[in-house]
Amino acid sequence: MGVTIAPDRWDAFAGLADLAMVLGADAGQARYVGGAVRDTLLGIPVADVDIATSHAPEAVIAKLRDAGIKAVPTGLAHGTVTAVLASGQPVEVTTLRRDVSTDGRHALVAFTDDWREDAARRDFTMNALYADPATGAISDFFGGLADLAARRVRFIGDPLQRIAEDHLRILRFFRFHARFGDAIDADGLNACVARSRDLMALSRERIAGEMLKLLVTSNAVEVVGLMVERGILLSVLPEIDGEGCARLASLALREAAAGIAPDAIRRLAALLPPEASEGVGARLKLSNADRKRLIGATAGTGDEGPRGLAYRVGAAQAVDRLLITGQDPSTVVGWSPPRLPVSGGALVARGLEKGPVVAQALREVERHWVAEGFPDAARVDQLADVVAASFLNSSSASASSTSSGRP
Numbered sequence: 001m002g003v004t005i006a007p008d009r010w011d012a013f014a015g016l017a018d019l020a021m022v023l024g025a026d027a028g029q030a031r032y033v034g035g036a037v038r039d040t041l042l043g044i045p046v047a048d049v050d051i052a053t054s055h056a057p058e059a060v061i062a063k064l065r066d067a068g069i070k071a072v073p074t075g076l077a078h079g080t081v082t083a084v085l086a087s088g089q090p091v092e093v094t095t096l097r098r099d100v101s102t103d104g105r106h107a108l109v110a111f112t113d114d115w116r117e118d119a120a121r122r123d124f125t126m127n128a129l130y131a132d133p134a135t136g137a138i139s140d141f142f143g144g145l146a147d148l149a150a151r152r153v154r155f156i157g158d159p160l161q162r163i164a165e166d167h168l169r170i171l172r173f174f175r176f177h178a179r180f181g182d183a184i185d186a187d188g189l190n191a192c193v194a195r196s197r198d199l200m201a202l203s204r205e206r207i208a209g210e211m212l213k214l215l216v217t218s219n220a221v222e223v224v225g226l227m228v229e230r231g232i233l234l235s236v237l238p239e240i241d242g243e244g245c246a247r248l249a250s251l252a253l254r255e256a257a258a259g260i261a262p263d264a265i266r267r268l269a270a271l272l273p274p275e276a277s278e279g280v281g282a283r284l285k286l287s288n289a290d291r292k293r294l295i296g297a298t299a300g301t302g303d304e305g306p307r308g309l310a311y312r313v314g315a316a317q318a319v320d321r322l323l324i325t326g327q328d329p330s331t332v333v334g335w336s337p338p339r340l341p342v343s344g345g346a347l348v349a350r351g352l353e354k355g356p357v358v359a360q361a362l363r364e365v366e367r368h369w370v371a372e373g374f375p376d377a378a379r380v381d382q383l384a385d386v387v388a389a390s391f392l393n394s395s396s397a398s399a400s401s402t403s404s405g406r407p
C-alpha cells in the first residue's frame, strides 16, 4: 500500500468521520481534499478540513439534514455547502466540479462525478490530493505526492492555463513556495513572471489576503525578494522602494531574535516606505484597525523609552515600532500599561482650583510618572505634592506680579 493517512489522524475534528460517512465515504463518494490533506502529510497542524463529494449540492443538504447536521448553503453556484459539526467547526463540502469557462477572476463550473476532472481544475499538484476517510488511501492523479516529498510547488498541467483560469494563482504559487518550497519550479516561475500584469485585474481584497498570508511564511524574506526582482510585486505594490526588502529582512531577524511571531501588517509596514502606508492601506481595503496599525508602525518611537512609548500608543503598536526601528521590545512584550494612580480630585484636594489647571497639572504628574518608569502610588503622591505646590506657587507669583503692576 502506498502513502495513507490513518483515519485516526482526523480525530481532533470530533464528528468529522461521521460527517464523511453520512456523505457516503465508505462507498467512495466523499474524500478529504486540499490543504488539510497536504498539511497532514507534511505533519503540519490543520485548522480546517474540506470535503469533496460526488453528490450534488441539494443531495448534500438533504443528507446532512437527515443526519441532524447543520447545513449552510454558502456557495451553491460553486457547489459548496458548509456543514457545521457539533463542536461548531465548519467543514466545506464541495461537489466535484470541472470548469466550463473562466475570465481569470470568476469561474463557471459544472458538476461531475469524476475525481480526476475535479483534481485537474485545481492549482497545484500538492493541493489536489484526496484522502479516503475510511481507508486512508490517497488519490494522487498528478504526481502531488512526489512533489510534496520534493517540496516542489508545481502547477497541474500548463501553468499559463492555470493562471489564466485564476490570476490569484500567481500569488498562491509564491505563497506556497515560501511556505513549503525547496528549489523553485522554473516553469511555474516563468509563467508567473510572464503573466504578472494579470494581477492588476484582481480584486484588491483577494490580493491583500494572499499578500498578508505570504508575508508571514517561513521563507517570506527570500521569496518577496525574488518577487521584487522578477517584477511580480510591481503589479501589486508598486510603492516598494529600493530598501524595502532589506528592511523586511532586518525586521524578520529581529522578530526571530526577540521570539516574537511574524506579523503580516508589521512586515508590510517594513516593506513599504513610511509615506506609502496610508495609500496602500486604503487601496488594499484593509480594515480600519489594520490601516491604523500599518500607518502607526513606522511613525517613530520618540525618546520616552519602550514602556513610555507603549503607554502612549499601546503595547502592540510599540512592539511594531521598536522592532521596525531596531530597538529591543522585550520590556513591553506582554506588558499592560498601568493607569495613572492619581486623579484630578487629588490635585484639587491639594489646593488647585477646579478647571483647566487641574488637567494641566495632571499631565505634568503623568509626565514625571512615565519618565520615572511608572513608580507606585506612594511615589505618585509625592509627585502630586510637588506638582501641585509648583502650580500653586506659580499662580500666586503671577497673582502678586499682576497686583504689583510689574511686567
Ligand SMILES: Nc1ccn([C@@H]2O[C@H](COP(=O)(O)OP(=O)(O)OP(=O)(O)O)[C@@H](O)[C@H]2O)c(=O)n1
Pocket: 033, 034, 035, 036, 050, 121, 122, 123, 124, 127, 128, 166, 168, 169, 172
Ligand atoms: N485559486 C485557487 C484556490 C484554491 N484552489 C483549490 O482549493 C483548495 C482550497 O483552497 P484554500 O482553502 O484557499 O487553500 P488551502 O490549500 O486549503 O491552503 P491554506 O488554507 O493553507 O491557504 C486548494 O487546496 C486547491 O485545491 C485552487 O485550485 N485554486
